[in-house]
Amino acid sequence: xxxxxxxxxxxxxxxxxxxxxxxxxxxxxxxxxxxxxxxxxxxxxxxxxxxxxxxxxxxxxxxxxxxxxxxxxxxxxxxxxxxxxxxxxxxxxxxxxxxxxxxxxxxxxxxxxxxxxxxxxxxxxxxxxxxxxxxxxxxxxxxxxxxxxxxxxxxxxxxxxxxxxxxxxxxxxxxxxxxxxxxxxxxxxxxxxxxxxxxxxxxxxxxxxxxxxxxxxxxxxxxxxxxxxxxxxxxxxxxxxxxxxxxxxxxxxxxxxxxxxxxxxxxxxxxxxxxxxxxxxxxxxxxxxxxxxxxxxxxxxxxxxxxxxxxxxxxxxxxxxxxxxxxxxxxxxxxxxxxxxxxxxxxxxxxxx
Ligand code: SF4
Numbered sequence: 380x381x382x383x384x385x386x387x388x389x390x391x392x393x394x395x396x397x398x399x400x401x402x403x404x405x406x407x408x409x410x411x412x413x414x415x416x417x418x419x420x421x422x423x424x425x426x427x428x429x430x431x432x433x434x435x436x437x438x439x440x441x442x443x444x445x446x447x448x449x450x451x452x453x454x455x456x457x458x459x460x461x462x463x464x465x466x467x468x469x470x471x472x473x474x475x476x477x478x479x480x481x482x483x484x485x486x487x488x489x490x491x492x493x494x495x496x497x498x499x500x501x502x503x504x505x506x507x508x509x510x511x512x513x514x515x516x517x518x519x520x521x522x523x524x525x526x527x528x529x530x531x532x533x534x535x536x537x538x539x540x541x542x543x544x545x546x547x548x549x550x551x552x553x554x555x556x557x558x559x560x561x562x563x564x565x566x567x568x569x570x571x572x573x574x575x576x577x578x579x580x581x582x583x584x585x586x587x588x589x590x591x592x593x594x595x596x597x598x599x600x601x602x603x604x605x606x607x608x609x610x611x612x613x614x615x616x617x618x619x620x621x622x623x624x625x626x627x628x629x630x631x632x633x634x635x636x637x638x639x640x641x642x643x644x645x646x647x648x649x650x651x652x653x654x655x656x657x658x659x660x661x662x663x664x665x666x667x668x669x670x671x672x673x674x675x676x677x678x679x680x681x682x683x684x685x686x687x688x689x690x691x692x693x694x695x696x697x698x699x700x701x702x703x704x705x706x707x708x709x710x711x712x713x714x715x716x717x718x719x720x721x722x723x724x725x726x727x728x729x730x731x732x
Contacts, residue, residue: 540576
């Protein structure tokens with residue numbers, strides 16, 4: 380069976396192939412720093428090693444099959460085909476010169492949030508380390524990163540803490556100085572409130588950021604939007620977050636997707652103010668990205684701003700994000716839903732809006 384090397388660090392590549400550590404570093408640098416997956420182009424490797432890699436290894440575990448790019452925002456969304464025919468999505472977002480890549484951690488998702496395209500399709504399988512780490516490698520393949528490090532957010536398809544070990548390993552690979560060398564503070568893991576995962580994450584010896592998708596601060600509404608709330612209700616989540624902040628001394632973020640007349644009311648804002656009291660938390664408000672077939676509407680801009688203003692008046696540091704992806708179906712799981720069953724195209728298609 381062909382070996383995939385993108386999920387291994389330099390020492391693991393050397394051990395897997397029985398080569399010197401410096402050669403393992405060379406291969407890793409090609410895959411992660413230069414983001415090149417064709418072994419025949421790895422010109423500083425010996426011919427014998429190149430031939431061996433070509434005969435025994437696969438350069439990339441995933442292939443970009445369908446890529447959409449918005450000419451107005453520069454947002455680029457990719458659907459990746461996996462070896463077993465499954466597919467996942469990742470998105471590259473540009474904002475004032477910064478690049479952020481949103482990565483998936485699972486094929487589908489078992490948590491079935493009622494506003495989410497991925498949740499509609501249910502859980503298919505876990506992604507392995509190569510399938511996770513290659514999403515940013517492919518999306519950044521033709522980007523010049525001179526003088527700027529991308530941000531990575533684990534906010535795509537899936538609940539990252541439900542695939543904990545693979546996600547953590549992928550983070551370590553993205554932080555490798557011989558690869559992309561991304562600083563821990565530029566990486567964010569977003570959970571729907573997996574308390575066990577938050578507890579484990581608090582034990583990690585790094586500054587990788589935590590984000591919690593809250594969306595409602597009363598149990599009745601949160602259980603409708605995020606059914607996982609029945610397993611870990613708000614009180615239990617709050618205990619875990621208090622312990623996380625004490626243990627790590629770190630701030631974190633609450634994500635709140637604003638849905639018209641569902642969770643964008645003044646009462647909902649007051650509930651959030653109460654829930655977040657004394658927590659070192661930033662609030663990230665995101666207008667809901669419409670998903671065909673779901674009975675929701677995005678909050679109009681005025682309602683978003685009114686919601687934000689209540690939080691700011693209450694003393695919460697709050698950002699209201701511009702939605703950057705409506706023109707290319709950027710909500711989590713939408714591209715896969717629409718294009719996932721299309722036949723494979725060998726080269727990525729760039730579709731201008
Ligand atoms: S919002 Fe996230 S956690 Fe909820 S169903 Fe979608 S992918 Fe899963």
